[in-house]
Amino acid sequence: MEVLSVASEAYPLVKTGGLADVVGALPAAVAPHGVRMTTLLPGYPAVRAVATGKPVHRWRNLLGVDAQLLKGEIAGHPLLILDAPDLFDRPGGLYGDATGQDWPDNWRRFAALSKAAADLATGAVKGLAFDLLHVHDWQAALAPAYIRFAVAATPSVVTVHNIAFQGRFGADVFPALDLPAEALSVDGVEYYGGVGFLKAGLQAASAITTVSPTYAREIRDPAFGMGLEGLIAARGAVVSGVVNGIDTEVWNPEADPALAASYGPRQLSRRARNKRALETEFSLDRDDGPLFCVVTRLTWQKGMDVLAAVIEDLVAMGGRLAVLGSGDAALEAAFHQASSRHPGRVGVRIGYDEGLSHRLQGGSDA
Template structure:
C-alpha cells in the first residue's frame, strides 16, 4: 500500500479552535488516517488561540503583502498534530469567533481572510514547502473552497483535490468585484468557474474544480442533489454525481469514552450503567433541576437555530413537561431562541435548565447524565451529538434526515424484538412528529429492561473513524488516477 501525504485545509481544528462539528472531524480524521498509511498535515489560520497553542514553531516562508499585510507560514505541532499555520495578524489577530465580529456580524473582509488560506494551501500543494509536497489537498467547507480553483487556474503541476461539504447552507458568497483582488483570472467568472448568481461562490468553486466531492453521510449526499436540499448547488452536484460521495462521520472514541471521561461525575461501561445515576444527579444539580432519578431527563447539546429544530422543542415543552419530565440544554445561537429558553427555565423552575454558550465539559456531562438526547434537525449533514449520545448510553431522538437517518436505528417494535434498536427516529419534522416521538420515548422509559437494551445497543454501535478513514484513503488514491 503506497503511503500518501495530504494537506488538510480547515478553518477550525479540535481541540485548538472549535465552533462546530467541522473542528471535530478535522481534528480526529488525521489520527484515523495514519492507520491507513496516510500522513496528514493540517493548514490552519493563525487566530490568537491557535498561535498560543503552537509548539516548535519554524518559519517556512514570509509574505510581504498577502491580501493587505505581511504574513508568514509556520510549521508547528500541537496536541500531537502536524500543522502549518498562516500567521497573518491583519487577517486573523482578532477576538472571539473565527468568522464573526463581537456583535455577531460577519467580518467584512472574510473573503480576503479565507482566500488567503486557500491561496497558501494551493502554494503548498505546488511545492512551497521543501520536503512536503502533498499528494492530495483536502479542502473543508467554503473557507477552503478556493484552493481547488487556485490550483486549477495555475499552470504548475498540481496534486489531487478533495472538497468536503460539512453543511451546504454555508457557502461563502462574495461580491463579483473582488475577483481581481482575490487573484482569480477574468475567465474564472463564468458559470463553469467561480461565478454564482452574479457573485463569487467559494464553496461553488471547490465543488466545480475538486477531483472528488464528499459530504458527511450517504443520505445527505443524496439530499444535496435535490432542489430542496441543494440550496442552489444541486444542479452542479447532479452534473458531478459520479464524483460525489457520502462518507459517514465518526467521533474520536478516545475523547468520547464514558469509561475514562474526566468530565463525568462517575465513569461507566455497558456493564456498569448504574454509574449514569451519579451523572444524572450531578447534571440536575448543575442546572438547578429537581433531584429526581426516576423522571426522564431530556438533553440538548446544539447550536440554537431553526435548522436544528429547537423552535419545535420550545413549542413541545408544555407537553414534554406535563408529567414531570425535565430538559437540560446547552447551546448558543439565534437570539430569539436563547431568550426563549432562558424564559422557559424561569417558567418551569426545576424542570428546565439551560446554559447558553459553549462548555465542552458540560457537553460531556449532558451526554453522560441525560436519558434521551433531542436532535430534531430540519436537515442535518451528519450530526455528531447523536453518535456521542449512543456512546454514552444516552438514547438519541432524531429526525429522519441526513446523517441522523443513517446512524440511528429506530426503536420500533420489530427492531426492539430483534435487539438492534439504538434510538428513535421521527418524521415529518414538525411539532406533531416530535410529540409522537416523545410519547414513544416515555413509553419505552417505563419499561426499564427494554430501555437498557437500547442503551447497550447504542453503546455497542461502531461510531469511530475506522470505516470512514478506509473510505477516505481509497478516495485519495482514486484522485491520483485522474490528475
C-alpha cells in the same frame, strides 16, 4: 501519501461544533492506512500558542495582508498555522464578534486561508510537498479553485459537513481574491451574481465527500441541497458519503475525566450520577423524568427553531431540557426566555464548553 487537510477549526485547539471533532480526529484515523496528514489552521490565538520554531514561509501580500507560516503539532500530528494577526487575532468567536454577527471580512479571512492552502498544495512553499489537498466546508473550499485556475495538477477533495453554510459574498469582493478574470463565471466562482466559496470548491475539486451516504443522496434533492443540488447532481460520479465516526479515546465514558462518574456497559447504574450532576449544573429539578440535551449551533439549519417552538409541550409532558450552544441571536433569546418561563425545567448555556458537552452526552437521556 502526504495529505494537507485544511479547515477553520480542529479539536482540541479550537472548536464550535462537529467539524472540529472530525478534522482533529482524521490524522490518527488515516495514519494506519499509510497516510501522513498535515492540518492547516488559521492562526487564532489558541492555535498560535502551540507554534514551535521560526516561520517556515512568509507572504508579503496574501490578499492584502502580511502572513507567515508556522509549525506545530495537533494531537501528535503535524500542524501548519497561517499566522495573519490582521485576520485571525481578534476578540469574539471564530466567525463573528461577541454579539454573534459575522465578521464583515470573513470573505478575506478564509480566502487567505484557501490561497495559502493552494500555495502549499502546489509546491509554492519550499520544503513542503503534498500529494492531495483535502478541504472542509466553505471556509477552505476556495482552495481547489485557486489550484484549478493556476492550472496545477494537485488533486483535491472537498468534504461538505453542512451544505447550508456556503460562504456567499457580493461580486464586489472578487477583484481582491487574486483570481483571473475568467474565474468570475458560472464554471468558476460566480454564484447568482455574487461569489460562492463552497460552490467554487464543488465545481473545481477532483472529488466531493459528505458526512454519510444518506447525506450524499439528500443534497441532490432540492429539499436539502440549498440551491446546490443541481451542481451536486451534475458531479454525481465523484460524490460519495463517508460516515463520520467518533474518536473512541476522547469519547470513552469508561475513561472520560469530564464525567462526574465513569461507566461502561456493565456499570450503567453509575450513569445516573452524571444525570444528577447535570441537574445541579443547569439548576434543573431533580426527578426521574426524561432529561433532553442539545449541543449544537443555534441555527434554523439545525432545527433549533422547531425545538424552540415545542418547548412548552416538552415541559408539559414532564420533560426537562439542557441546551449548550450559540448562534442566531433570536434563537439564543428564545431559549433564554424559555429558561425564564420554566425555571427548573429548562437550562441554557450560551457558548461552548468541551467538558460540559461531554457531561451532557454522558448524563442526559436523549
